[in-house]
Amino acid sequence: MTAAGVDDLVLRIDGSEPVTPATVEAVLGICDRAEDGYAAGLLTVHVSGVPAPGWTSDLSVGLTTKWERAVRRLERLGLLTAGVATGDCGGAALDLLLATDVRIAVAGARLVVPVSGDATWPGMALYRLARQGATAGLRRAALLGTPLDAARAVAAGVIDVVVDRPEPALAEIAAAAAGITGTELAIRRQLMLDAAEHSFEEAVGSHLAACDRTLRRAAAS
Incomplete structure (x- = not known):
């Protein structure tokens, strides 16, 4: 087992793309790497993008179940996880961001619960938003798909810090995580x-x- 450095375990997810088997495998693959080779350290997830209209056309309950299980696996990893949100983040990007331990938003980022058909997508992002905060802004985001800007996300407790550049914050988090089993x-x-x-x-x-x-x-x- 080795200790992870800040650049060793990095996952990038484009929320503008619908969830696919490849997306599920990408999450499971980095979880495998984290569990097999790292006793301590930091896993970083960079997320951005919001799904376009019709993004659920190829989704099935079976694929959605596999996705939610993959996100839950990342959420329960032994390593510390950090999410970095850039721009508008929804769909798979929002799911993974809300499953990380420490969340960093680059200035201008917004959290968006995507709409599917005639309502917001009822995935587990709604569950995590409800558990992690209960402000009116979160309710509007969950029920109406109203974008939640970074400042309101910090006030609601779902984002830890807003920065212009995430690298210094990630380096600080990685240094702290290196000594934690x-x-x-x-x-x-x-x-x-x-x-x-x-x-x-x-x-x-x-x-x-x-x-x-x-x-x-x-x-x-």
């Missing part, structure tokens, strides 16, 4: 995700188990 990071992420659904009484057992694991690892080292 992937398995431990995945445990912390899951504890945070569960917090939205579990009461204190339901959550405390999992947190204490994680504390015990940490103490045992520290003692062993």
Whole structure:
């Protein structure tokens, strides 16, 4: 196992293109690389583009299921993930951006839930938007497809920072990620995700188990 550098694991997704088997394989392929060769580090996802009208014409429930599973796999990786949004981002681009741990928007970026037919696309981006924020802007974006600009996305909590150039921010994140063990990071992420659904009484057992694991690892080292 090796530690990843900032340029080692990079995925680029064009949201103007519909999801295809090749798109699914691209996500699964970088997940394979991350899981097989990296004990720590950063996986970066660059996203941009919004689907054109009619983008769902070749989609099927089967392909959509495979896509959502691939996005979920990336969301649960041991490595830290960073998303970089440039321009308008929707469709596959928005799906992956919302599944990353740290989200950077280049100035001028906007998040767009694409429309399919007579309503917005009801994919899991709606689920992630609902879990990650509840402002009126998010509701308009989810229900009406109203673009969410970077400043409002930061206010809603779905974007972490807006920058003119993403490279310095990515380098800083990569430096922090280099010293974090992937398995431990995945445990912390899951504890945070569960917090939205579990009461204190339901959550405390999992947190204490994680504390015990940490103490045992520290003692062993």
